[in-house]
Amino acid sequence: MTKSILKLKDISKSFSGVEVLHRVSFDLQPGEVHALLGENGAGKSTLVKVITGYHQPDHGDIYLDDALVQFVDTRDSRQAGIAAIYQELSLFPDLDVAENIFVGRHPQSFGLKVDWRKLYDEAHELLDSLGVTIDLKQKARHLSIAQQQIVEIARAFSINARILIMDEPTSSLTLSEVAELFALVNNLRENGTAIIFISHRLEELFEIADRVTVLRDGNYIATTKSKETSRDDLLRKMVGRTISSQYPKTEAPLGEVVLQVDQLTSEGLFTDISFEVKSGEILGMAGLVGAGRTNVAESIFGIRPATSGKILINGLEVSINSPQQAIGLGLAYVPEDRQQHGLIPAMQITPNISLPKLDDFAKYTWILNKKEKKFAYSAALQMEVRARSIWQLAKELSGGNQQKVVLAKWLSTHPRILILDEPTRGIDVGTKAAVHKLMSDLAADGLAILMISSELPEVIGMSDRIIVMREGFITGHFMRSEATQENVINAATKDVRIENLS
Amino acid sequence: MTTQISRRTTPRINVWDLLARFREVGIIVFILLLGAVVTLRAPSFLTVNNFRDILMNISILAIVALGQTIVILTKGIDLSVSSMIGLVAMMVGFVMRQYPETPIFLIVLLGMALGTIAGSFNSIIITFGKVPPIIATLGTLSVYRGLVFFYSGGTWVNSFELPQSIKMLSKGRLFGVPNLILIALFISIIVYLFLKFTRTGRNIYAVGSNVEAAEYAGIRPQRIIFLVYLISGLLSGIGAVLWVSRFESAQTNTALGFELQTVTAAVIGGVSISGGVGTVTGVVLGAILLGIIQNALTLVRISPFWQLAAQGLLILIAVVLDKVIYTRVARN
Amino acid sequence: MTVETINKNQQENIISDRQARKSFFSIFLKWEWLLFVLILLVIFINTRLSPFFLNAINLSRTSSDFMEIGLMMLPMVLIIVTGNIDLSVASNMGMSASLMGLMHNMGINIWLAALAGLTLGTLGGVLNGYLVAYVKLPSLVVTLGTFAFFRGIAFGFLGDQAARNYPSQFTFIGQGRVFDTLIPFSVVLFIALALIFGLVLHRTIIGRQLYAIGNNEPAAKYSGVPVEKIKFILFIVSGFISALAGLVLAARFGSTRPDNGTGLELAVITAAVLGGLDINGGKGSMYGATLALVLIGLLRFGMGLLNIQSQVQSMVIGLLLIVSILVPHIGQQIRFLKQVKFRWQSILMTVGLLVVFTAFFIFFFWSRAPIIAQF
Structure with missing residues (x-):
């Protein structure tokens, strides 16, 4: 066993009387990717915030290179070479890309004046070394989510971190972007950087992690080498019980067409979207983040009405200009962003x-x-x-x-028509199964369901039919029987992606 | 990934984009148009003397509005600036009346110190007391104004009671330019350098743009917020001394209602009320535009009674135009 | 889901439909009760200090002094609950009253003039509402603009003139009393409107939707709350009530000047916030705001009887406002201070600030002493 670079011993932390972490221990070795796994509320994010000094533990010690340390705030941990990319993106929308990378540590000349030229030069170099091109003077508010993620990563890299914490870095990345990210992570690992990696996507962990530590309800459960464990084993440790079949989709008898969308177009967002959903049917909508799926859902629900095209409900053309009207017509929309919408x-x-x-x-x-x-x-x-x-x-x-x-x-x-936008994003495995069961039951009761999801297994497992969108267009249409991960990805990415994946 | 990202960011430059990026250009264009129209009606608009008048009139406004701007950059607002000016002006006036021999630089220092102390009281309530800025400064707006009355017992300091030295502070000239204008210019440059070229200045933008992210990045937002109200107090203190100097008196209602003018200058100058956006140039231009409007309305003989209405209308037009431009940009 | 599962859940009792039990005393920790206690305290102290305090005629006269603020506060409470603000109320009242005064000076029937004033005020509200709800500008910025615009129009109408000699039927609105009792008509008007606004806020669909908007506007929109329409209507109502308050003020003074009511917007907001409304929206009640209005009224009345200058009265109200926000947080702050580790920096800073403030107050009293001594 090599010497560990970071070691946590018996860390406990409570918030207003509720214990979020209970005697959690953790160790990290140089040059390893150590995954942190657990359901929502298991305490992963709190643990990360303890490591970065954002929170102080009520009890327990932190050792860095076997020396006891105490982080009063995030400055201390950063000086010790710990960088974190948080789950909630933490960019400054009004500052430009280059400044976002260096906020709080602008390069200075004479120890007083911010040296803008040096700042832009260094930012340029950094992004070059990551192999990406982003307009350095672009304000962060105008960046795509993937670009924002890259700026975050660049920021973490810029402090030459020995320990890099990535809290769900892939949750909003497309597949090819995930591949790029993993290449970067592998690169770092070879250079001796230790990485703590948090993700809900188990498949990813097997691909990237050396070891996995599982937390449950604030308790430390186990640490195993990822090669020596299995998906089911990890799931069991996470949930504390065995999870039965993941996609309880039953075939429901299909009824009439309830919702029909005909050549719906909203300038700059999506073009010529046509599809129909029958009663008792779950229509899956696959695609990459930013493909315009949420925009379609929002325009059907009257939040941002489309500029042209028709919406028919039970065969009658309707105009929906506000959510109130949509609700009146029997539509319901469970939005992607739970906290905000x-x-x-x-x-x-x-x-x-x-x-x-x-x-x-x-x-x-x-x-x-x-x-x-x-x-x-x-x-x-x-x-x-x-x-x-x-x-x-x-x-x-x-x-x-x-x-x-x-x-x-x-x-x-x-409702007669239910639109679900990423219905299981960021929720724990147990609830996820319950939501899937519910969807299946609702469809059996005759509801028409339109489900947007970026999780391929979910789309394929739950849908009767699947449509795929890319950059505002429908690029694929599959029946349940013919849908596979490969052909759905194919439709979602087409030209650019395949080369990158191979 | 490379190909995709670079494709998305190909810069598309058009008029709207330019207007949005360089807010100042829009104000300058507006000023020029307005100037042209006014000159046609009243040729005396385009004279050196007239411009000197305009600049004299807005110098104090510009100084205090810069303090207001720094506060608004952090999503805050300082409604108490007018009362701080009133209080500091009265105290400085009392000292000058009692000790007319005091060297002028000491008086300026005194004004700065008193303003900073008043500002620090705001800072404490807002950072330690967690009182929302609009409420805290609404409270101190009344508190400081009340202190003015309590302090002076309702009396004024009149022109004949003030020594020549304070009067010359603003009216003296260097190369034919009144000191007041030079002081305002000097302070604007200092604030510009501070906001653009110091880490603290940049951290102010960062805190206003995203407080949590600033904390993750190792900035201490509470310190920054403490500092901005201090600066606002400091600049109000300077404004107070200049006010006594220019109007040769300290009254109980000095600068009454001035707080909203400073916010107006900032907003016209492109400072976003939701924080993180705004430049010194914009605010100074905003103050100048306000001054020109006031001046122009007088020159084209619009009844002084309608001038306030015209000012209000201008603010509305400015913010609506701004919104329209941004929506256009977003749509592109 | 089936009946069976529901029954099973009830057995497991995973969720209750009861409110969490509160201790008997915690009920009295509500802000509204604190205000009530403060009111009693102010009454008690004032009756000790001045024999004129509990005089019915005085109380009746002073209560009508606060009715304009009270009236404008009603829609303001609703607006603040949605997380917005209307700084233009006092200017709007000046504008509407000035138009009425102008028309009255021109010899037009007073009721026609009043109607015109109300219409103009409502139109002012339409302008605010349109810019906030549909152009989607921040209400603070919009009403800051109309704050100047409306007041400017008021000056434009009347200049340095004043309108006087209103007929007594009209001045009844501001000066009259109901049925030969001591109760002023304006107070009755206020109570009636306060009841309506309070019920709308706390008991109706719109009220619930106001809180939803104040707590999370996008989510409210996604849930089918007609956010734009509600905001638009709110500002229109605020415009109308401001104009009404303008008429009441004109009737009470028996004259109109264009600067009538300058600065009242801050008094209105102070009352609302002192009443426990969260300036960021989503929290607070109409009872609280009304109690705060009563408290401010009694405080000012009491201080007035003691010949305290009105600006110094404002200072007391201002302090009260700050303290009212500070106090509920004090528990938090103490906990926060306990967490902070002992650091020389913080000690130094505290000491430094104390020294500075002491120096300030020594200077404050020292510098005013010689002049004040002359009086």
């Missing part, structure tokens, strides 16, 4: 659930509290929301339970 974190579960259909719980405009409460309670029960009470604030729930509240809220409107 899905729910109102600072409000209780009850008003969150009743919000889209307040009319149902009101006489004239007067809200009938009892009726509302009764309804919210039964909706929460039905979705098996785990919370103390339906009067708990939504922000206090875990990601999975928040998603259940969002689902409860939309199902309470009794």
